[in-house]
Amino acid sequence: MNSDPFIMLIKVIANLYLFIVLLRLVLQLTRADFYNPISQGIVKATSPLVLPLRKIIPAIGRLDTASLVLAFAVQFLTVFLVLSVKGISVSPVSYAIFTLAGTLYHLLDLYFWAMLISVILSWVAPGANHPGAMLVGQITAPLYRTCQRVIPTLGGLDLSPIFIFLAISFLKQVLMPYSF
Template sequence: MHSDPFIMLVKVICNLYLFIVLLRLVLQLTRADFYNPISQGIVKATSPIVIPLRKVIPAFGRLDTASLVLALLVQFVTVALVVVISGAVIAPGAYAIYTVAGTLYHLLDLYFWAMLISVILSWVAPGANHPGAMLVGQITAPLYRTCQRFIPTLGGLDLSPIFIFLAISFLKQVLAPYSI
């Protein structure tokens, strides 16, 4: 089912947009800098769909439910296109499982790459003022703070990224069979 190049092309295009939508969701949850040029680009890329959805779906606290619904819709469309193109037949309930699990999988993937970039930046450019570096720091800071509550630094050595990577990898392996 996954060897068809057309399926791969559909997945890449849909997953790129899903990545942008999930990034918008994460940026809002972490209260990242809205005036960052990268944030502005993400908002411009997703606003044509998110703004009409906001008129129908209200926000729930800090959670932008319109962005969450859009992410789920993009993943649902991805699943549906892959199923139709491959000629497979799945139960209607399986669409819901693949949609939710796939969205969570890609959210974990986003955090995996943000953590990796954060670790590399801490080695080569600590305290960098580049807009991308600042956004990565704002996205990963809540994960670091949460993990550092349980795992203190050892003589200036922060082990929290190791445990965060382990948790993300474990959860991704759990969700991998249900991700399209």
């Protein structure tokens, strides 16, 4: 495998920050507990870049467009740096596709891990009061409710996580060639 450690370092750092920015966006969309210590840490980590953007870019309803623009900017910067290090030149349309698809891919990845944690917590610590468990529950609850409207529980067995995992996995496979 031809792997450059510098590219790996760029991807790890950028994707970690992108994960935090997307988590902030999702926490705001799902109206998760703002006073949760984990939420507070996420807000503090992203505020230096989100707050100046908010002065320029207004929110649209519950959608914090400043966080969304920051997520796109982080993904664009990742794509630009990786392609520059590799010496590859692409068109502006390709940059837009890589940025949009990559951001969506990482958002799906965030939901995949949140769902996995939610399922595991439902087995080992149902109703846990840990701040992390509460946030995971608040993030995944809208997905569960949406899926449960279509797929009812069968004798107390909730099949919605299976279908959500399948949908997320399918969409990630579609987006994988365009993600960084």
